[in-house]
Amino acid sequence: MAGIGFELKKLFKRTGVLASLRAFGYATVITTGPMLLGIVLLLGLMLICVLGRVSTSDRELLVCMITYVLLASVTVTSFLSMVVTRFTADMLFEERNDCVLPSFWGSSLLMLAAGGVLWGVFLVFSGATFVQGVLLFVLFQELVLVWNAMSYLTAIKDYRNMFRSFFVAIGLALALGFVLVWLGGPPIESLLLAVSVGYGVKAAWDVVLLYRHFPRSNAPAFAFLEWMDKFPALAWIGFFTNIGLFSHLVIMWASEVGVRVKGLFFGAPYHDIPALIAFLTILITTVNFVVSVEVNFYPKYRNYNSLYSDKGTGRDILQAEKEMLAVLKSELFYTSLKQLLFSALAISLGGYLLDLVPLGFNEVMKGYFRTLCVGYGLYAIGNMLMLILLYFIDYKGALRAAAAFAAGSVGFSVISLFFPSVYYGFGFLLAALLFLVLALIRLNYYIKRLPYYILCVQPLVEETAHGPGKRAGGWLEQHFGEERNE
Incomplete structure (x- = not known):
């Protein structure tokens, strides 16, 4: 990236x-x-x-x-x-x-x-x-x-x-x-x-x-x-993040606002449409992360890591670490601030703009939109923090945050069904807040111990994976690879 x-x-x-x-x-x-x-x-x-x-x-x-x-x-x-x-x-x-x-x-x-x-x-x-x-x-x-x-x-x-x-x-x-x-x-x-x-x-x-x-x-x-054997956490991080992001939509189909449209097709139009539009508000963080955070952070990150293999002195490493973390904190702060301001703007003006679109928005739908704007904004910041954890190869920390996000999205959304329908969006909002807090705590803990994780936790020699992924790959290549080559 x-x-x-x-x-x-x-x-x-x-x-x-x-x-x-x-x-x-x-x-x-x-x-x-x-x-x-x-x-x-x-x-x-x-x-x-x-x-x-x-x-x-x-x-x-x-x-x-x-x-x-x-x-x-x-x-x-x-x-x-x-x-x-x-x-x-x-x-x-x-x-x-x-x-x-x-x-x-x-x-x-x-x-x-x-x-x-x-x-x-x-x-x-x-x-x-x-x-x-x-x-x-x-x-x-x-x-x-x-x-x-x-x-x-x-x-x-x-x-x-x-x-x-x-x-x-x-x-x-x-x-x-x-x-x-x-x-x-x-x-x-x-x-x-x-x-x-x-x-x-x-x-x-x-x-x-x-x-x-x-x-x-x-x-x-x-x-x-x-690579499934080498980095199994990556598969689950992607899966859990997806579950956390979209499971609340499925759960709402079984709520008071849910309807059975035909056969196994269920929906909650009053909730789904505001959710889809609110999802667009995370674009500010998604784009800014790529064009600002990574561009300004990556050179410092690369320089810091290269000093360990290029015979950098202790003083050089400490100075590079200080510069890298200063840039990281600055970029994360300003990107988070932009997202929060954009979410606030969407909440303030969203009601007026949605009235201009012939989608039948009513006050209940506008309420869901405002709640989910906050939820998706918190998710966007939490996801950015999780991506930084992946940058530092803290797969365990990222996995725990993603798993908590998935469990929270499912759990809190189910709990919200026992409350009046106006509170339905708060299940996802709380899950996103949990995601952000856990990712922030883990990132703060990790960067305070960077030398330890770089020097003491990483394997000294390359580890060869011989798990089910490699065996499955070999079996598939044996049965389908020959036909492909022919």
Whole structure:
């Protein structure tokens, strides 16, 4: 990610309003990726439904279906996303670029197969029609490819094409959806088809970019599974963070504001729509972390660590540590302050702006929006602190914070069901606050003992992992690698 920050910083240094807008757009698309695409598409489709006078029942079913497929796909990919990111970074550092592309297809195959089976079983019993089920299955597979591709695309820094694919996907999906609804096509099937076409174009575009920047080779496609043995905490960190971030949405479907739309499709429109819009408020921290915190912190971090291997004196190491931590504290403080100010601005002006959008916002929905703006703001700061823990290779500390976030999001959200519905968003807010506090405490504890963790905790020699991941990778390569090479 540091390389991404350096490249984006160059764009932000260019003068002019258009240059700044372009740089901010690049940073937003690159750092938020498919989730932002999904939210924008969902909001756009709702506007199309309003303009096309689609019935409320069809509109709610469409929102449920797209929400389900988004959450299902991101949950499936969350378990491997950090692992393949670490694998890709290691391969690029070792100048083994030929291993990157095979690992993309190997990881994609695993997620498409395992996730496809589970999603297919759900669709059979979901109550969706055959055509709806086929479209949802195709959309799920496309989303898995797009989510996984983003873990690899961040390494190539081809921002212009990544930016273009994002807007082409949005424009094509919304334009096609509007035309199909205007022509009188069945609204649900028409809009699902439009979204599938949009994500299909983005998935194909992303794969072309990967082939353009990484060489084809016969390197093992499942070698990345060994990294599951080396860094098992990364898999669980990604999974727990995802659970903490989205489980409260699922729990609200069983609340007073939840409704059974059709079959196994449940939703809580009064809660889900404000949550999706409130989620957009974390963009300020997500972008600022990449273009400011990492860029200013990373050189100090690299210099500090290099002194241990480049025969730096004790005085040099202490001075470098002091400078590094001063920059880190300053960047974390100002980024957190920006997020809190932006959340306060969203809370203050959100009610007026939401009235301008024909989404049917009422006072209850505005209340959820304000509560969730605070919750997502706290989450964004906590997530930033957790990423710094990963920078320092404190995987145990990051895992504990992520696990507490997941448990808190589930637990507090369930507890909130026993209170009046106006308090529903507070379950996630408390979980995000817990996440932030634990990550802050752990980071403060860790940086006070940096020399100890660098000199006494890290292994003195490289450890070779011989766990289930390596065995599974070998078995898969034996059974599928030969066919791929042929």
